[in-house]
Amino acid sequence: MFDCEGAKVLEVSDLAQLDKLVKGRAAIAIIEGDVVALGTLELREGEGAKAAAQTAAQTASAQLEEAEGQARKVIAVLDQMFRGYYADVIEREAPYAEVHEVVGRGVQETLRASERRYLEPASDDFDVLRLVSRLASSGVPVLFFTGDKRLASQAQALGLPNLRVLYMPPSEFPGKESVAEAMINEIKKASKA
Numbered sequence: 001m002f003d004c005e006g007a008k009v010l011e012v013s014d015l016a017q018l019d020k021l022v023k024g025r026a027a028i029a030i031i032e033g034d035v036v037a038l039g040t041l042e043l044r045e046g047e048g049a050k051a052a053a054q055t056a057a058q059t060a061s062a063q064l065e066e067a068e069g070q071a072r073k074v075i076a077v078l079d080q081m082f083r084g085y086y087a088d089v090i091e092r093e094a095p096y097a098e099v100h101e102v103v104g105r106g107v108q109e110t111l112r113a114s115e116r117r118y119l120e121p122a123s124d125d126f127d128v129l130r131l132v133s134r135l136a137s138s139g140v141p142v143l144f145f146t147g148d149k150r151l152a153s154q155a156q157a158l159g160l161p162n163l164r165v166l167y168m169p170p171s172e173f174p175g176k177e178s179v180a181e182a183m184i185n186e187i188k189k190a191s192k193a
Contacts, residue, residue: 073098074141074190076183077132080104080122081147081170089180091117094187100135102128125151129158136163141190145183164190 076090077100087099091114099117107121122128125148132155136142144165146152152167166186173179 072191074187075135076187077144079146082145085176086180087117090183093184096191097187129154133158136160143186143190
């Protein structure tokens, strides 16, 4: 039997510390995108040990196949026009997406608002473009959602291979729900590419 009690979900930045985190324990890692599970492996002796080992092997195999079918990680950057509601919906509906909200001058440094949501400072378009460039250099696909045509053009001109700029002026949508739905559809497409 495979027991997930005590399992931890790690960020990519924590992978370098994996050996420190598992001192004296066996680590089981399933990596698809950036999903990593860590737990304790317990072997039991006796009649049921062989059956338990077979069941654990089958479960691990099924989990690996399931993980391979899952969506890959995507980073969604929302300019100031899309703060709050949109990030909430993306975080809820696209669990494989990491959301970076540009919040303007109220924040001095990047703040982690939740497990997959970050608040990013930006005084001007230059800061936004620098943020998008930094995130795109991570190797993870980045979708930059903006309603500012000039900013969209500048971001596109960066020519970064992992960056997809999506100009989505809210005035071209019937409501904020349809904007959020369009964002989620774009994120889903990018996660399966």
